[in-house]
Amino acid sequence: MSPTLFAQVLDPAHRADPYPLYEALRRSPVSRQDDGTWVVSSHAAIARLLHDPRISSEDLPDPPLFRWTGHPIQDLLVRPIRSRIVARHRPFIFRDPPDHDLLRRHVMREFSPGRVRRMRRETEAITGALLDRLEGRAAFDLVEDVSYPLPVTVICDLLGVPREDEPRFQGWATQLATALEPNQRTDAANAARNEAAFTAISDYLRGLIRERRASPRDDMLSGLAAGRDGERMNDYDLVATAVLLLVAGHETTVNLITNGILTLLRFPEHAERLRREPEIAPRLIEELLRYEPPVHYRTRLALADIGLGDATIPEGAPVVLLLAAGNRDPARFRDPDRFDPDREDNRHLGFGGGLHYCVGAPLARIEAEVALTAIVRRLPRLRLLDDPPPYRPGASLRGPRRLRLAVEAPVGAAR
Amino acid sequence: MSVAAGSPPRRIVVVGASLCGLSAAQALREEGFSGEIVLVGDEPERPYDRPPLSKQVLRGRCGPDTTLPCRPDLDLRFRLGTAAAGLDPRARRVVLADGGTIAYDRVLIATGTRARPWPGDPGSGPLHTLRTRRDAERLGARLADRPRRVVVVGGGFIGCEAAASIRAMGLDVTQVVRETVPLVQALGDAVGAMVAEVARGAGVDLLTDRGIDGIEAAGGETAVVRLDEGRRIETGCVLVALGAVRNVEWLAGAGLAVSDAGVRVDAECRALTPDGRVVPDVFAAGDVAQWPSAVYGGARLAVEHWGNAVAQGRVAARNMAAAGGPLARHDHLPDFWSHLYGLTVKLVGVPDGADRFAVVQGTLRERRFVGIYGAGERTVAAVSVDSARWLPAYRAAIAEGAPFPPFTGALDQPGFAPHPLATA
Structure with missing residues (x-):
């Protein structure tokens, strides 16, 4: 018997083009996989579950790891207590209301219109500097030279993490992002690596939060640490939130930018159009979020039996909301496999939906708009050196690991 | 299944130039109707949006011009500032208050509702209602003079929204509600009690379970509100928010099933006679229409909701434009929203x-x-x-x-x- 469709989605062999598998999954859009996971792949069913209060984001706690270190106080006291605290103060993407709402509200307040406007100017400056460094190069890797450093620098500036410390948590962020991949999460060795990474990044951030509390600056970490209107999150939630923002800043927008250039080079007429009409950038980004979203699925838990059409997802079942499949659902989008920035009523699921709708969406939009527009303008003649490119292992946070491009015309100096 | 009558209409008259009428007109064009569309309205303005009038407009967050977007290519003929005074389904014509008549092939009744006035309210002086743009302008101008106290009469949505907006402007507000809590008819006692608590917390002097014996003009813009318990409140502005009255009087004698509850229609938005037969080529939608709801086992509903005005107007339009073929049904589940405090x-x-x-x-x-x-x-x-x-x-x-x-x-x-x- 062949592996179930979703097992094939998880298989790296299908990373470059999972869309035929999604099409096959949509034939029974709410379907049980062999391991008891339910995969939801039609736009209508996903949209419905995103707003269903019987769907929890507090997925089952990972099995406790018990590694005997030989130190009784550590093994019997410190570690169990710490694990319990960490489990209770998970980042708000893994929390339900009412806690989720309180934590999210703190972050939303920090995304003030003024700060978002400033981030646009900073994003333009950072992009310009990154592209300046490409001058004279005949070929480069978009991921290493632009897609990765851009959002990382932006999130560091936004949070108030010194840019020079960034190399220290690159590895931590990549490690922690594996928490979104179901097959990685059940792997005990990977869970241990996650715990170690979380401990390291938390220690780093705790130190920084202490500094920001002592001498606040105009950054999000200072704002979150100080709280507003007499409300302040506790330090465990604060660290978890900061880790979440850092990881999300490292691991998602990179895919949006890389997928964007990959798509524009596959359909050069749209690159040409963006060059001529930069005002279409917002629409083009929305279509990109539909066509090649940076996050392909999210996992939830059914709190009760949920009837959806002919299927009933049983209480306690893990539920995979296959956002990227909903985005290609012909019942919702006409000609869904066509990249069409002029698409009307483009209600894609690229940022999810409902109460967990991506909190960083405004920032991601700005970064992608600025980056794609600047790249097509300053590098009008790029050529893909590998198509398809090699992909990173994640099936949820899906994107190229490398995107090697040949420069067929010099980089202009002007921004 | 109901099927449309055979010949395509050439002129469709929409009586009521508001959200419902405009939604219907737009849907008619989307359905490919290329004939003439006439919108008749008693107010002089192009169709405008009403929900902001008791909120953003009242608080001065936006001006009173809430004209709804209307694409020029809709090619609509407006007869504004003239109320409809009669309908003659046999002759297929609408009679206007100025004596004119307009012949139609199909007509949509979308005359909505008006604010229920205080008995004997002359429409000037210290008494106000809040339904039209002119109401909002007059009330806004009065509030700009910062009257010493505003009395809001009524505990429905308009009364509560207005009390919240006026209080947010920093004015003293007394809200007099006949029921035990505000919004009790719409939302029940538990939610009403919460709203009462919020209103009082915001500094509204909320008087519940209280009737009004009379409102006396005290010269100029001042009035005295006499409560049934004997208390007298001197005020510079009274907002009467006692609900709405359906604009159906002009349909007297037309042979339609009409009552205070509205114009009876079937699920296809076609007007009915008192014995339940379809009146040819007469449709009704929006606040004025009372339709059988499939969701509620055929119970007749008439709601004053923004969403229903749009949805029902569109269904009516589809069926008016249809020439043969099955008719669409209005199976809308009513919903609405409000912003309070x-x-x-x-x-x-x-x-x-x-x-x-x-x-x-x-x-x-x-x-x-x-x-x-x-x-x-x-x-x-x-x-x-x-x-x-x-x-x-x-x-x-x-x-x-x-x-x-x-x-x-x-x-x-x-x-x-x-x-x-x-x-x-």
């Missing part, structure tokens, strides 16, 4: 006839919750306060005729503890 209140379904209420997510105390209304074994409506993102799940359940409660096991859910519901 910084809270967003949304309701789906119709709680009329409900006898039970339960908070199913969040808590009343935190003023962030979803509540459901039960009639017998069925969930008939759900209300949310600052939790609207869950409503789609409840909406789907209500439309499918779900039990009470529709489901259990939801997150952020207190123990299920239904209460008897009082709506008076």
